[in-house]
Amino acid sequence: MKMTPQLLKAAEKMKAGDISRDGFFGRDERDLAAILDEQHAACLRLGVSYERIAREMRRIGHAGAGGFGAPVEVDGKWSVIVDENRGKIPCPWPHPGVYQKTVYTVENLRTGRSARYSELTIHMIFTHGFFQGEGAPFYNSPATLVDVLEIAPDTED
Amino acid sequence: MVEINPFVILFAAIFTNNILLSNYLGMCSFLAVSREVKASYGLGFAVIFVMTATTALNWLVYFYMLVPAGLEHFWYIIFIVVIAAFVQLVEILIEKISPVLYINLGIFLPLITVNCAIMGASLFMIIRGYDFLQSVAYGFGAGVGWALAIVAMAGIRQRIARSNVPAPLAGAGIALIIAGIMSLAFMGFSGMIQVQ
Amino acid sequence: MIEVFISMGVIGGIGAILAVVLELADRYIANYGECAVDINDGTRTLTVEGGGSLLGSLVAEGIFIPSACGGRGSCGYCKVKIAEGGGPVLPTETSWLTPQEQKNNMRLSCQVKIREDLKIHIPPELFLIKEYRGRVTRITTLTHDIKEVRIKLLEPEAIEFQTGQYMQLTVPEYGDVEESVYRAYSLSSPSFEKDEVEFIIRLVPEGICTTWVHQFLKESDEVTVNGPHGEFFLRDSDKPVIMIAGGSGLAPFKGMLRDLARQHSTRKVTFFFGAVSQRDLYHRELMAELEKELPNFKFVPALSKPAEEDRWQGETGLITDVVGRLGEDIAGSQAYLCGSPGMIDACIAVLTKNGMPQAEIFYDKFS
Ligand SMILES: Cc1cc2nc3c(=O)[nH]c(=O)nc-3n(C[C@H](O)[C@H](O)[C@H](O)COP(=O)(O)OP(=O)(O)OC[C@H]3O[C@@H](n4cnc5c(N)ncnc54)[C@H](O)[C@@H]3O)c2cc1C
Numbered sequence A: 001m002k003m004t005p006q007l008l009k010a011a012e013k014m015k016a017g018d019i020s021r022d023g024f025f026g027r028d029e030r031d032l033a034a035i036l037d038e039q040h041a042a043c044l045r046l047g048v049s050y051e052r053i054a055r056e057m058r059r060i061g062h063a064g065a066g067g068f069g070a071p072v073e074v075d076g077k078w079s080v081i082v083d084e085n086r087g088k089i090p091c092p093w094p095h096p097g098v099y100q101k102t103v104y105t106v107e108n109l110r111t112g113r114s115a116r117y118s119e120l121t122i123h124m125i126f127t128h129g130f131f132q133g134e135g136a137p138f139y140n141s142p143a144t145l146v147d148v149l150e151i152a153p154d155t156e157d
Numbered sequence B: 001m002v003e004i005n006p007f008v009i010l011f012a013a014i015f016t017n018n019i020l021l022s023n024y025l026g027m028c029s030f031l032a033v034s035r036e037v038k039a040s041y042g043l044g045f046a047v048i049f050v051m052t053a054t055t056a057l058n059w060l061v062y063f064y065m066l067v068p069a070g071l072e073h074f075w076y077i078i079f080i081v082v083i084a085a086f087v088q089l090v091e092i093l094i095e096k097i098s099p100v101l102y103i104n105l106g107i108f109l110p111l112i113t114v115n116c117a118i119m120g121a122s123l124f125m126i127i128r129g130y131d132f133l134q135s136v137a138y139g140f141g142a143g144v145g146w147a148l149a150i151v152a153m154a155g156i157r158q159r160i161a162r163s164n165v166p167a168p169l170a171g172a173g174i175a176l177i178i179a180g181i182m183s184l185a186f187m188g189f190s191g192m193i194q195v196q
Numbered sequence C: 001m002i003e004v005f006i007s008m009g010v011i012g013g014i015g016a017i018l019a020v021v022l023e024l025a026d027r028y029i030a031n032y033g034e035c036a037v038d039i040n041d042g043t044r045t046l047t048v049e050g051g052g053s054l055l056g057s058l059v060a061e062g063i064f065i066p067s068a069c070g071g072r073g074s075c076g077y078c079k080v081k082i083a084e085g086g087g088p089v090l091p092t093e094t095s096w097l098t099p100q101e102q103k104n105n106m107r108l109s110c111q112v113k114i115r116e117d118l119k120i121h122i123p124p125e126l127f128l129i130k131e132y133r134g135r136v137t138r139i140t141t142l143t144h145d146i147k148e149v150r151i152k153l154l155e156p157e158a159i160e161f162q163t164g165q166y167m168q169l170t171v172p173e174y175g176d177v178e179e180s181v182y183r184a185y186s187l188s189s190p191s192f193e194k195d196e197v198e199f200i201i202r203l204v205p206e207g208i209c210t211t212w213v214h215q216f217l218k219e220s221d222e223v224t225v226n227g228p229h230g231e232f233f234l235r236d237s238d239k240p241v242i243m244i245a246g247g248s249g250l251a252p253f254k255g256m257l258r259d260l261a262r263q264h265s266t267r268k269v270t271f272f273f274g275a276v277s278q279r280d281l282y283h284r285e286l287m288a289e290l291e292k293e294l295p296n297f298k299f300v301p302a303l304s305k306p307a308e309e310d311r312w313q314g315e316t317g318l319i320t321d322v323v324g325r326l327g328e329d330i331a332g333s334q335a336y337l338c339g340s341p342g343m344i345d346a347c348i349a350v351l352t353k354n355g356m357p358q359a360e361i362f363y364d365k366f367s
């Protein structure tokens, strides 16, 4: 897929030092469109839509919010720490929207594997299908999220 | 010059000779922008406008400047330059006149300068020997046809996003297959009117 | 031979004509000339170069319109009322403006381009906001992730504000950060200290500003701050005060309590501070001192998950539960909250459930 003006604008803001300290690409040197395509395909292979991954991230993350920074056990499966900071950060895509600088750390109690993501991460996955480049802060591959959050494949409808 | 009613040319350009689906021109922005219906409307309108205006302009430049000077062979370069300058001018004008329109269309204009369908429409009108009215009708029709195709494509792709596409075909692969099927569907129109 | 010249002439001519047309368009159409911006019916009039954004032009003239996104149209803070000029509301603004605001001609100043004379209205407090140059005099480590930064003002040398308001700290270019950004921090100093300001800054994971403060900022560095902003300050009243904070939210209360101590206030104040474990607590000696100076002040730290080695004797549990135990005392008091939005929401729920009216609850709405 090619870079559209929208994606070019977004990619510009995703550079390190624009709206975030380390940027959104990490070690990934491909262009944004290529990353989106590859991550979209990865979700298809896992049989889970990115919207559903984001919904689970939100559900489990928000369930831990009552701890105010202390770990909270959710559904007997996860230990969730919510670090909610004051202030909001905009999405790199050119649309209105700011997201609380909240950081969620979710640990799967059975496997010990964990994922760390922010409110903005959830939005970018849900709305743009963007998991960020490998090595970026708050990057989790679709496979990691499906594994840590124990998301079963979508059933055929 | 060929004797075809400009209206016939208009309809032919939209359906039977759709510049995108029968000539495969303007493919790159077609694939890139058809992710979202809203953006494809914006680009579609921009293409209609620019195509109509540049076919008219290029027709005048060709017959009143290049032909008299015997410089027809320079048409490629001149057409490209005219298109680029026109798009620039439109961008400046829109920004001045309507900030609302500028925000909706402005971001698509630079993409259009390099859209080969725009160039293609100008070249076709000369090759097919259209007169001025026919050319304008053709430019407008080709633009509408292109817009129609991209909006339809965006609609289809929005639905596809939710279905289970075989992983190796996800993204560009499935989009090209859809484009192929769409052009087969448009071939159904080709019996209606014959123009070339 | 002649033909070559003719073709060069014609081709060059066409190119030249187009270039001239574009140049003229750029000169005459894209030029908006000088425009006058009238603020609050003649209180101030600015003459600015047309074509730029209203927000940018106001900031360049030293008028600090709030903004959290740097003019990208993605925070919705930069609203001003445009009485005349300004053109139609843009699609980039509509999602930020309520129908009511649109009727009142409110606009996002970062999206409005100055292309004609404008008449605008802004809250007069914004004129008090200034940019200050200062020098860091002390950086104290309060906990594993919180630092206190004290800054001596150099230019201008003194500031007027209300204790509890916040300022914006400018982060200079560093590392990959090529354009300076600013972030809001509550003043932890009281308003009687006019030549120095103090902030309590908590490290945010991968944060632009907090990384700079925690890793790069050194004593005697020069910094820039602007302010004061916000409407968070202690209201005059006899009602007992309930203060609730978590993390860096202690900052405005430190200032307020020092203010009260200087006035020898006898107002009843209870300050609940919520943390996870002992390592997140700080300023306990200061609070103990203030308890001695203020006869009716009590500091109540509460830990939600004290560690084994903390041997914690104080209140345990979530801050909301600890506050809820006040019971009937809540209804007749006034509450001041500072911390994460989640904590604030949860506390408001507890307070209103116990009979406190919304109008008696104060906090920074922007955070
Ligand atoms: C009115 C007000 C008063 C305040 N007072 C104080 C105060 O007294 N003390 C204090 O410490 N703070 C205060 N704050 C908060 C402060 O303004 C800053 O917002 C905070 O310090 C974080 O700034 P930062 O530049 O370090 O973080 P930023 O760089 O702006 O944001 C970092 C966060 O953005 C998200 N993020 C960044 N990159 C990515 C990515 N690639 N993917 C996904 N998510 C990402 C994450 O959530 C990350 O934690 C206040 C805020 C307001 C609005």
Ligand code: FES
Binding pocket: C055, C066, C067, C068, C069, C070, C071, C072, C073, C074, C075, C076, C077, C078, C108, C109, C110, C111
């Ligand atoms: S400055 Fe953020 S919306 Fe205008």
Ligand SMILES: [Zn+2]
Binding pocket: A091, A092, A093, A095, A097, A123, A124, A127, A128
């Ligand atoms: Zn977004």
